[in-house]
Amino acid sequence: MNNQLSNRINSLPVSETLAMAAKARELKEQGKNIISLSLGEPDFNTPDFIKEAAIQAIHDNYSSYSPVDGYLDLKQAICRKFERDNNLEYKPNQVVVSTGAKQSIANVAMVLLNPGDEVLLPAPYWVSYSAIATLAEATYKEIPSTVETDFKITPEQLEAAITPKTKMIFFNSPNNPSGTVYSEAEYRALAAVIEKYPNIYVLSDEIYEHINYGEPLFSFAQIESMYDRTITVNGVAKAFAMTGWRIGYIGAPEWIAKACNKLQGQITSGANSIAQRATIAALDAPVSKIQFMVDEFKKRRDIVLGLLSEIDGIKCNTPGGAFYVFPDVSAYFGKTIKGHKIENAGDFSMFLLEEANVATVTGDAFGAPTCLRISYAASEAQLREAIANIKKAVS
Numbered sequence: 001m002n003n004q005l006s007n008r009i010n011s012l013p014v015s016e017t018l019a020m021a022a023k024a025r026e027l028k029e030q031g032k033n034i035i036s037l038s039l040g041e042p043d044f045n046t047p048d049f050i051k052e053a054a055i056q057a058i059h060d061n062y063s064s065y066s067p068v069d070g071y072l073d074l075k076q077a078i079c080r081k082f083e084r085d086n087n088l089e090y091k092p093n094q095v096v097v098s099t100g101a102k103q104s105i106a107n108v109a110m111v112l113l114n115p116g117d118e119v120l121l122p123a124p125y126w127v128s129y130s131a132i133a134t135l136a137e138a139t140y141k142e143i144p145s146t147v148e149t150d151f152k153i154t155p156e157q158l159e160a161a162i163t164p165k166t167k168m169i170f171f172n173s174p175n176n177p178s179g180t181v182y183s184e185a186e187y188r189a190l191a192a193v194i195e196k197y198p199n200i201y202v203l204s205d206e207i208y209e210h211i212n213y214g215e216p217l218f219s220f221a222q223i224e225s226m227y228d229r230t231i232t233v234n235g236v237a238k239a240f241a242m243t244g245w246r247i248g249y250i251g252a253p254e255w256i257a258k259a260c261n262k263l264q265g266q267i268t269s270g271a272n273s274i275a276q277r278a279t280i281a282a283l284d285a286p287v288s289k290i291q292f293m294v295d296e297f298k299k300r301r302d303i304v305l306g307l308l309s310e311i312d313g314i315k316c317n318t319p320g321g322a323f324y325v326f327p328d329v330s331a332y333f334g335k336t337i338k339g340h341k342i343e344n345a346g347d348f349s350m351f352l353l354e355e356a357n358v359a360t361v362t363g364d365a366f367g368a369p370t371c372l373r374i375s376y377a378a379s380e381a382q383l384r385e386a387i388a389n390i391k392k393a394v395s
Contacts, residue, residue, distance in 0.1 A: 012131050016365030020349070024359035035386040037375045038359040040176055040324070044241040044293050050282050057277030066270035069261040070097025070249070074276050078249050081283045085209070086219040088232065090251035096260045097279075099271045101207050101235035101248030103264075106132050108203055108231050108250065109168070111259035113138040117167035122153045123367030124326065126176045126205070130367070138167070142367045147328045150317050151178035151368075155189045162193070168201050169194065171220055174208040177366045177373035178326040179301075179319020184218040191223045202230045207248075210239035210287060212321040213298045221251070228253050238322075239290055240282045245275040297323045300376040300383060307387040311394060323377045326363065330370035337394060345372050356389035 002010055020038040028034045069075070075092040082088040098104040105128070113119070115137040121129050123142040133140040143161050145151045158169075171190075173182040182190075194200055204220035221230035235248030250260065270276075304325055308314050313331035332342045340351040346362040349372050353359055363371030376383055 008135065011134050015131075016127055017361050020353075020359055020361050023353065027353070027357075032357055034353070034357050034359055035378070035382050035389070036359040037378055037383075037386055038361050038373075039377075040238075040375055041243045041377055042238060042241040042293065042323070043377050043379065044296075046241050046245070046278075047282075047289065049285065049289070050240060050242065050278050053281035054274050054278035057274045060277075062273045062277050064273065066273045066276060068265045068270050069257070070095065070270065071273075071276050071280075074280050075249075077280045077283045078251070082232070082251050085217060085287065086206075086222065086232070088219055088221055088227075088251060090232075091254075094251055094254050094257050095249060096252070096257050096264065097247065097249045097271050097276060098260075098264060099248070099268055100246040101205070101233050101237065102128055103268065104233045104235070104248040104250045104260075105129070105170075105203065105205065106135070107260040107263055108233070108252070108256065109133060109136040109138070111256065111263055112201060113167055116165060118163060118165040120158070120161050120166060120169040121367060122158075122169075122171065124151060124175070124177050124363065124371065125170065125367050126172060127365045129170050129172075139165070144367070147315055147317050147326070147371070151175065151180040151326065152182065152186065153190075155193045158190055159193045162197060162200070166197070166200055168203060170203045170205065172205040172207075174212055174319075174321025176208065176322055177324050177361070177363070177368075177371075178317070179322045179324050180317070181212060181215040181320035182218070183215055184222075187218055187220055188223060191220070191226050194229075195225050198229075200229070202226060203233060204230055205233045207233065207235050208238050208322040209234065210290060211294055211297055211323060213294075213301070213319075215320050231256060236279050236282050239293075241293065242275075242278075242282065245272070245278065247271055247275050247279045297376070300378075300380060301325070303380060304374065304376045304383055304387065307384065307391075311387075311391050313394065323375060325374050325376065326366075326368070326371050327374070328370050329372055332394070333370075345369055348372060352390055352393060356386070356393035358386045358389055 075095040113136040117138040119133040119140045231252040236242040315328040349362040361373040
């Protein structure tokens with residue numbers, strides 16, 4: 001009955017990360033011991049002080065509709081967070097709270113893009129960026145990078161990709177899937193190109209900002225010439241282990257925030273009231289309260305990189321943040337291993353699922369067809385077992 005569905009939904013791909021997670025669950029139900037390294041979700045519990053704030057909000061009867069763009073005191077907490085962590089000054093009328101950062105990104109795309117507009121996606125990029133651009137009836141263009149360049153694009157590449165139709169550029173640092181972190185100098189060099197094109201807007205997705213292993217935090221909107229053309233997207237899912245709480249937010253020029261508020265008022269209205277109250281506690285807490293998670297992720301990253309370096313044909317950069325490694329596996333293309341013909345990263349990912357019992361995600365989904373994403377948001381024991389299984393499967 002697909003011919004009865006809208007072109008809009010038929011043009012959308014299924015999320016590869018969710019599809020792989022579903023396939024892994026299916027095999028688990030068949031009795032296979034699958035180690036899932038496919039989902040981008042911390043394996044920690046939400047810290048107790050945040051849970052206590054949510055429980056208090058229930059007792060305080062925060063059970064009515066919230067304002068479409070979020071409670072004022074939450075938006076004030078977000079403004080304090082932007083000033084403290086990002087050296088950015090936003091007022092509450094520049095902030096919109098949404099049901100997760102994914103909705104924040106979709107809101108921005110829907111209010112800024114027209115049919116035929118073009119979005120530039122430095123690759124690799126999060127899987128939903130291209131789908132959201134498509135949903136907004138825009139086109140998207142990938143700007144490729146490789147493991148050798150630490151998955152970063154150059155100003156020259158950016159300049160070459162811009163056309164008269166270019167309306168938006170999506171940046172994501174620390175990056176999902178590569179863990180790459182852009183430095184201030186690198187962002188300023190890219191901004192020097194964008195400054196020449198006054199009709200281009202930047203969406204800066206900073207959801208992984210606190211899961212960062214050394215490069216100082218730098219927000220794109222800190223570049224003075226870009227502040228009025230940048231939408232800063234963030235949320236509490238990753239750093240605070242609050243993926244299921246579904247709270248994201250933007251800091252943006254007031255006219256863009258107002259448009260997002262208008263759109264959201266017709267789609268979902270305000271985000272979950274209890275989760276909003278909990279988010280105030282999360283954002284007002286010192287960042288040191290979540291440092292234990294960051295330290296653990298860094299330890300796991302180093303273990304995973306060390307173990308992967310022992311496997312011939314797997315080539316990694318050293319991710320500066322987030323909780324993924326994104327190895328290039330193209331050395332296996334064109335080979336047949338244990339009866340599996342490997343032509344691309346999708347084949348290799350499926351081979352690992354079936355032969356090593358390890359779920360990963362193909363790099364095709366992220367605009368990087370020679371790579372695959374491994375999440376190390378899993379226990380050290382699981383990671384060691386998974387990579388031992390991979391080593392055995394390819395040997």
